[in-house]
Amino acid sequence: MxxxxxxxxxxxxxxxxxxxxxxxxxxxxxxxxxxxxxxxxxxxxxxxxxxxxxxxxxxxxxxxxxxxxxxxxxxxxxxxxxxxxxxxxxxxxxxxxxxxxxxxxxxxxxxxxxxxxxxxxxxxxxxxxxxxxxxxxxxxxxxxxxxxxxxxxxxxxxxxxxxxxxxxxxxxxxxxxxxxxxxxYWLSDDLHRNGALRLSYATEWVSSLQVDKTQNKELSLDGMTDAYDWYLKMGPVENIDKTIFKGAAPMFTSLLDHPNHDAFYTDxxxxxxxxxxxxxxxxxxxxxxxxxxxxxxxxxxxxxxxxxxxxxxxxxxxxxxxxxxxxxxxxxxxxxxxxxxxxxxxxxxxxxxxxxxxxxxxxxxxxxxxxxxxxxxxxxxAAWPPAGAKPTDLYFHADGSLSFTAPAAGEGCRDYVSDPANPVPFRKRPMSRTYATPDWRLWESDDQRFVDHRPDVLSYVSAPLDNDVTVTGAIAAKLMASTSGTDSDFVVKLIDVLPDNYVDTSTTNWGLGDYAKTLNGYQWPIAMDVRRGRFLASDTKPQALVPDKVIAWDVPLRDHDHVFKKGHRIMVQVQSTWFPVIDRNPQTFVPNIMRAKASDFVKATQRVCSGSKIVLPVM
Incomplete structure (x- = not known):
């Protein structure tokens, strides 16, 4: 500021x-x-x-x-x-x-x-x-x-x-x-999401509070115009502490020293x-x-x-x-x-x-x-969560569809390659510094079409809804998934897809760029979060994953109160990087993920299989 x-x-x-x-x-x-x-x-x-x-x-x-x-x-x-x-x-x-x-x-x-x-x-x-x-x-x-x-x-x-x-x-x-x-600080909010480091925000927020007592000093990012490029150039997280902070941000150093949900956080x-x-x-x-x-x-x-x-x-x-x-x-x-x-x-x-x-x-x-x-x-x-909300399963299908009907026996998996060297951006590029523009404040409601064409993002979408679907209470994703690595992240986004005719475009006198600003087909994210594989069994004693073994990934998506309107479609996107808002998982299990080396980062093949679903509290 x-x-x-x-x-x-x-x-x-x-x-x-x-x-x-x-x-x-x-x-x-x-x-x-x-x-x-x-x-x-x-x-x-x-x-x-x-x-x-x-x-x-x-x-x-x-x-x-x-x-x-x-x-x-x-x-x-x-x-x-x-x-x-x-x-x-x-x-x-x-x-x-x-x-x-x-x-x-x-x-x-x-x-x-x-x-x-x-x-x-x-x-x-x-x-x-x-x-x-x-x-x-x-x-x-x-x-x-x-x-x-x-x-x-x-x-x-x-x-x-x-x-x-x-x-x-x-x-x-x-x-x-x-x-x-x-x-x-470990489970959610400012510094982590379910133990996954909120890299860009943690870096810039902690910097603003600890580098100089007398001001809210922003990190310069060396004058680079794209924060995505700067964080990718920095490489492993530890490099930021060594080359930028050099001890001036003690909380950031503590995050590296405490990668698990230990007494540093619970106290x-x-x-x-x-x-x-x-x-x-x-x-x-x-x-x-x-x-x-x-x-x-x-x-x-x-x-x-x-x-x-x-x-x-x-x-x-x-x-x-x-x-x-x-x-x-x-x-x-x-x-x-x-x-x-x-x-x-x-x-x-x-x-x-x-x-x-x-x-x-x-x-x-x-x-x-x-x-x-x-x-x-x-x-x-009268109470929260309210009485009357019924947990309802919304299933992923191998053809990329999404429905309230369970998959048939024998339905297969969909896969993609996650490459830490080319992570999925969390908002449109070029990205400003966290506080430099209004973009950060509103990224969680941004149209997700900027990534839905990427080969490392799986999209599942329903048919247009016949009736309103009211979702009130805690939402959760339950993936059945595997990775060829020994560690991995899965990011799940629940999206409200607005109809293609949401705005009548037949009689509009278009100005330059106006057409692209309409809400027709807008992919409005309703709930998004990440789960880190090393913490599936324990958040205090992380464990390596068994390569290519399909296991359950529970991804909490927090509390919401939203109506998917008749004629809208429901979409789910699944990916394994969300950069640089979340640090990159090396996809190789290391004892301290915060101090992973450049050589630890490898490509991995991710599979999302039959039985994966979103659990909606439907009123």
Whole structure:
């Protein structure tokens, strides 16, 4: 994040969004009115119990006639450098209710004391939970005109910082909204997917946080115009640490030293410290969140295990990372039909904090509320996953078709050659650096036709649907597959193929390039993920695969709420590389895959066989 001006710095921190959402583009989304005469700006250093002081900014309404609650956000991305000239659009419903807004740089970032470790552990002190406790304790005792009630909120890292405060909640903490939070660096979210390294994002995100304390410094990629080329040129992952970071990014080195799901990761899974749910919690997730799609669901699931007062809630929708804090009228090229983000801000987020911090309005009474994609309507569920969803098998066939009919006896396999030297790109080339353009933010909803012609991508597609198919709950792929290597990855994508006549092209006056922008035949990915073969039997003690032996590969595809509309087709794509968002599997088993050598990378023949299927929770 480049902070070109005080305005940008303020807007970036005021908008409760991630590093990506806080980039310069976000400044264009703010709207009138001026705040110069409405708020005071105060910068203080807040002491922690160990003596360290945290850089903190307090933005308080002028002339408040009653004492106000505090809305508190802790962030590693920097606090406002001054008041913005305009109220951010997604901030307006909260301003209307009245809050004292507080922003704090996390330990070891920008003006705060200490060392920033990127750790999520709560087993040693001080940690992010104790820092949140200490900060809240100071705020309620020292901020003028507060009513003794504090809410925490944030997206991405600030979302984690809000969530982890629940591990040691201060008595004044009365409401928390962890949005795109995370719980486990190995299983999913920022740094891995089921143990497979998120190479480009891990490299560039960790670099931005650890190379320089005083800024969110981007990796240059040596000025190359295509990130795909840069990562391929770097070769094995270890080369990045040796030639680029050279010890300046300790977390990246730790990822190489801990390739398996060992105590380095499990000790940081702070979610296990959650006991009885005592603080009202609004968990928020995006079904197309390209960074943290998983953690908020797991926090919610953990909370509901001991939630006698029904204080845990979950909201999700057709949003990318932090997309619910924008208008939410589109998901990349896909129209949503309404401003789902604005509706979340006004109908869900603001009433949640108003009730628990102001005592205004009715108590939010839903358990799960989803903006269902495909139908583009809000749905409310008494529980998540909801009752009534029936696991339904959607089978792969050897002729490339996909149907709800099981394959006939004797159906064979389809195969392809996976070459680590020519990996399948995860988005269109040339690829920008992760944060350089808007492309990263929306790649999970991109049209997948850019790879469906490759010989190392298998596509399976259904006939046009006779009726709507509503999928609500956890989706999973179950492959019966083999590799000629001793290790391998399989990537599975579930895709909604829009009809070829989705847009009437017969009467359009085409401009240059317009035809290619239509949604006719658009391959809209609904769920995508990767499974690494070495971890099929154990994620702590990886095992080599037996060459050419067909075995079961379970590929979890997370929770969704989507309607495949009548006339659409359902597609599944299967591939073995997804580069450079996922590091390349050498396809040769080595003890530490993170330190594989160039000579370990070999071609492998992959087979996908009869019995492979997607399990859909059909309502």
């Amino acid at each position: 480049r902070k070109h001006t005080v305005l940008l710095a303020a807007v970036a921190a005021l908008v409760p969004a991630s590093f990506v959402a806080a980039r310069p583009q976000a400044a264009t989304s703010v709207a009138a009115p001026s705040v110069a005469d409405q708020f005071t700006y105060t910068r203080v250093m807040v002491p922690m119990h160990d003596g360290a002081k945290m850089e903190t900014v307090i933005i308080a309404p002028k002339g408040a006639k009653t004492k106000l609650p505090i809305l508190f956000q802790r962030t590693p991305y920097g606090v406002p450098g001054g008041l913005p000239t305009q109220v951010p659009a997604n901030w307006k419903p909260l301003v209307a209710d009245g809050y004292i807004f507080v922003f704090q740089s996390m330990r070891g970032r920008f003006g705060s004391d200490g060392k920033f470790t990127l750790s999520t552990s709560v087993k040693t002190t001080p940690n992010e939970a104790t820092d949140a406790y200490d900060a809240i304790d100071w705020l309620v005792k020292n901020v003028p005109n507060n009513n003794g009630k504090v809410g925490m909120w944030g997206v991405s890292y600030p979302g984690f910082a809000a969530a982890v405060a629940l591990a040691k909640p201060h008595p004044a903490l009365k409401a928390v909204s962890p949005q795109a939070a995370w719980i486990d 940081q899974n702070w979610q296990t410290s959650l006991g009885k749910t005592t603080v009202p919690t609004l968990n928020v997730a995006g079904f197309w969140d390209q960074e943290d799609p998983w953690g908020s669901w797991q926090i919610y699931a953990q909370q509901t295990k001991n939630d006698p007062d029904h204080l845990a809630q979950i909201v999700a929708g057709p949003w990318n990372h932090g997309g619910w804090q924008g208008k939410g009228s589109t998901l990349g090229a896909i129209p949503i039909g309404t401003e789902s983000g604005t509706e979340f801000q006004t109908q869900v987020q603001a009433p949640f904090f108003a009730y628990w911090l102001h005592g205004k309005g009715a108590r939010p009474d839903f358990t799960a509320r989803m903006f269902q994609s495909g139908s583009n309507v809000w749905k409310t569920y």
